[in-house]
Amino acid sequence: MNKFLRNWGFELLTPHKHIDAEGKITAFCIVYTATEHVELESNGKTMSLKPETFFFLPQNCSFSVPQPYEYAVLIWFTGELLANHPQLMYYINHSLLFQEKTGTAVDNHFLPYDALLKQYVSPLLNRKVNPIFKKNLLTNFIEFIIIRSLLESDPLLIENTQHQYEKEIASKFCHLVTQNGQHDTTVEEYAEQLNMTKRSLDRAIQTVYGFSAKKFIDAKITDMAKIRLRASAVPVKNISHDLGFSQESNFTIFFKKHTGLTPLQYRESSSDLPEMSTAN
Numbered sequence: 001m002n003k004f005l006r007n008w009g010f011e012l013l014t015p016h017k018h019i020d021a022e023g024k025i026t027a028f029c030i031v032y033t034a035t036e037h038v039e040l041e042s043n044g045k046t047m048s049l050k051p052e053t054f055f056f057l058p059q060n061c062s063f064s065v066p067q068p069y070e071y072a073v074l075i076w077f078t079g080e081l082l083a084n085h086p087q088l089m090y091y092i093n094h095s096l097l098f099q100e101k102t103g104t105a106v107d108n109h110f111l112p113y114d115a116l117l118k119q120y121v122s123p124l125l126n127r128k129v130n131p132i133f134k135k136n137l138l139t140n141f142i143e144f145i146i147i148r149s150l151l152e153s154d155p156l157l158i159e160n161t162q163h164q165y166e167k168e169i170a171s172k173f174c175h176l177v178t179q180n181g182q183h184d185t186t187v188e189e190y191a192e193q194l195n196m197t198k199r200s201l202d203r204a205i206q207t208v209y210g211f212s213a214k215k216f217i218d219a220k221i222t223d224m225a226k227i228r229l230r231a232s233a234v235p236v237k238n239i240s241h242d243l244g245f246s247q248e249s250n251f252t253i254f255f256k257k258h259t260g261l262t263p264l265q266y267r268e269s270s271s272d273l274p275e276m277s278t279a280n
Contacts, residue, residue: 008077013069027076029057034071052108058098080219086170093210106149169204182244229267
């Protein structure tokens with residue numbers, strides 16, 4: 001399975017790896033150069049990045065890193081990873097960081113490499129660290145990078161109170177979906193609980209997250225399913241029922257559509273997937 005089909009990932013651009021993301025990538029990507037000069041091709045343009053740089057690549061871009069590096073890292077993630085962080089997704093979708101098709105570079109003046117290595121990079125690469133902890137740590141790392149980079153490049157956005165209503169709706173919707181945890185609950189039913197129309201709810205979620213309310217629900221249910229499959233031996237039939245699927249076969253079709261694997265394949269292979277892919 002192409003790693004860029006996964007919801008998130010983190011890896012060193014080490015000598016044994018060659019990054020060539022052909023076609024359009026649906027994930028957001030961040031390259032951290034660490035202590036190295038890094039060259040990459042982004043949408044046909046050669047970019048030369050100096051040490052201590054964060055380089056932000058938008059969704060639907062293509063890029064390659066033909067030369068290996070010892071310390072530089074690549075982070076990629078989709079909106080599904082940050083489903084519980086509406087404010088952060090708002091910044092991602094409305095800031096300058098991910099708007100430039102060939103990428104945006106921001107100097108790292110806020111936390112030097114040695115500190116980043118200790119606080120984030122080393123734990124994320126440690127094979128003994130729990131995958132769920134890694135997922136949370138990566139989310140915190142992404143939030144730190146984006147907020148601090150915005151303070152450097154687009155500080156007015158942090159102070160902007162625009163779309164506050166949509167952010168509040170997104171936060172309430174996220175809470176409802178998490179508490180409910182049922183695939184068969186429709187967007188219309190959630191909208192009714194929030195005393196609003198489906199159209200208004202969809203518009204609010206689209207404004208904050210960049211995708212529809214239905215896609216948000218699917219992402220949350222998929223994430224809940226992954227956690228249960230990975231953390232327990234509960235039969236797939238029971239998990240499918242708990243998540244609101246009338247038939248195990250429907251759950252299997254749904255799960256494979258969103259992950260590329262059947263529930264059993266995911267459970268069996270999760271311990272063998274690359275460390276930063278285990279939370280997909």
